[in-house]
Amino acid sequence: MHRQKNTGLRSWLVFVATVVVLSLVAWLGRSWIDGSLTLPRATPSNLSTASVTVGLTDAPQSLDIRTDADTDVERALLGNVYETLVSRDENNKLVAGLAKSWTVSSDGLTYDFTLQRGVRFANGHKLDSADVVWSMQQIVKNKYQGATALAGLASVANPSPTKVTLTLAKPDPTLLRALADRAGIVYDSEWNGDYATQTAGSGPFKVDGFSKGQSVTLERNDRYWGDPAGVKTVTLKYYANGDALAKAALGGEANALFTSDANAVKQLDGQSSWKVESGTSTTKVMLALNNDTNSIFSDVQARQAIRYAIDAKSIADAAGDSAGALGGPIGPLEEGYEDLSGLFPFDQVKAAQMIAYFATGSAYFGTVELVVPTEYQSIGDTVAGYLRSVGIATNLQTFDAATVVQRIKDGQYTMALTASDADAAEFGTSDNVFRYTNGTVQDAYKSAMAATNDADYQSRMKTFAKTVSQDAAADWLYSRKTFAAAGTGVSGLPKNMTDDYLPLAKLTAK
Template identity: 50%
Template structure:
């Protein structure tokens, strides 16, 4: 019932910064936030931040009700197409907000159920208890798609499945030539073609839905002969045995990578860990040469800007390209400069990016208006209808 105006926006942004809300660090170096009238907010920056509008479209830009004393841990206040009628740890019931300022939601009610595991969610889908199940693994989505009345579907995510190279001085991959010959020896396009969760080959640190994307999968096409020629620059025993870490779900890709590197006459050891979290733990500890991992955040290409990340990659050209991108004052320049940065990172073979990953879901026949892309982080339900 309270009117949303510019004072709510100013108050919300100030709270986001002062209380370090999620995403507040993406707002950049703020100088001043003012509202000259009820419909206008003016944000003044101390220096350019070409990602500001994107940050405001995310968590950092949530507008809270300055007049409300609501405990957000227990209830909700918003200005969207739905209101929250009931909520607990197992479900949230959304009711159409008939006073919504925009186009009204297509359905009068949408209920979200939360399941402890994928198996129980799939069982509920088969039993007709729910109309949509997500997120799903590729295998479970395929299995549900074989059930009468259910369709398996997919979209694209920010997820980048990659072979992370440890560029630290103690790793063989501190040598640029070793990184490059390894990329030539690995048939990334065939790996992407055979992976059930692959959307498309990648080749660089920026995925198709991110700013500055360019298809860089052709930079290091599979060329074992080229890799083997580069290998002859090094003595037989110059390169120490290489350890490859992979989570259990990607063991088959790990075996392909192991064989590829062994074709360069380099001894390798494949270590299969129980989960992706175990791989991440080892990467954080720095005890790896190559690790098959997934990067999942928009803008995470910035981790190759300096040597402080788990990749320990440092390159002057890449650092300058990133600084140029962050200094952009219009979107066209920002996009072009991010492409330059991504190309510099990939040309120097900071790692080997295999493919962009899909989101998988299953829907009941007759369900329309459901989202497909980025469903691991966004779930717009205002167009959802069941016929």
């Protein structure tokens, strides 16, 4: 009898233990599925302790990426300190970010995102779908940078800690692209620090020091959910111009640099301790035409005559910062790109014939005020020469780049040479800085924006770009190059788009 009681007790204990284990397994399973459980991530013991100093121009004046509209702060922090729901690769293709995957409904109105697991902010706070919802609400409510890209957002919900659903009032085929930019930044809803001087992002780096107008120090984030940064510290050090940047590199102050100044990197040519590579930017060097109703370029034939009169291909071939002739408002790293450089082949005879169409010939144009930034004075001289050769009097004026941009905004120019990061949308609505209006062109843009899938969007954007180029709304000369230079032992530098997007996690140094 005693042995039977012991056997019964053991059976009962085994039963209870089994129930506990099965319950624990079930709880772990549910927690893993709904994202409330994350497993600890081991920190590799062989991480590099190297530090790299990166030379740049155009220093951020604040770390507040929510409110500061300058590209400088975005370039320093986006992809390094702050992460976005969707990300982009070296060739500007959309890839997984904080969301590892997503689906879009056939009507283009519902976007379902599945978040990465185990994500924490650099301060240790957990990042989940509630932070995504809160961040978007804050961006829209406070009109932070990126808010206009979320204007069509009807609702945002988080059915689970790893799921986010966005519902739109109407299709927006540019939404995913926007979520790879400031509209998609996920902020820490529990953090109450000073955004102007501190950060709380989830990226591979955290800010370890900030000297306004001089430097930003990035330190590896040991809590990062992805592959750890290749170096321990990156100091972004800012210089007044390209010449000062090159001198700093040659003098050993910096062991990597990024610039769009072709003359600056020429100073590194022949230096065995430096390797220079070029990439492509989304910035376009273009001749803006004042399309206002009181301007000669409100007439399409006047605009088209100018495009035939100027040898854009030769200008693109000769420019040190040219990544290739363009011909339209969409560059090779953007959706809907098509090579439109052949639409207006250089033909001054044809240009002269088109000018003769006007009753007073070239006198109809009066004196063209050509506004040019100092860095592009040689191109301005070339353009002025082409115009004069078809009888158009031209007054060339040079200013700093910021003044040229302001003159364009104020409409105080006839033609202006500018390096513009404005996308094709600038010509897609009647409310644009170039005062350009054309119903057919703007209807084509509306059609593209109504697309419910990427294939239709890209196809319609090609139609739009070709239509606006044929109408000669501007003369897009070339896509601009970016330059990345690495000193001895430094590798892993990004190449494309480094004038506005500079992810540095893959940077390594010996």
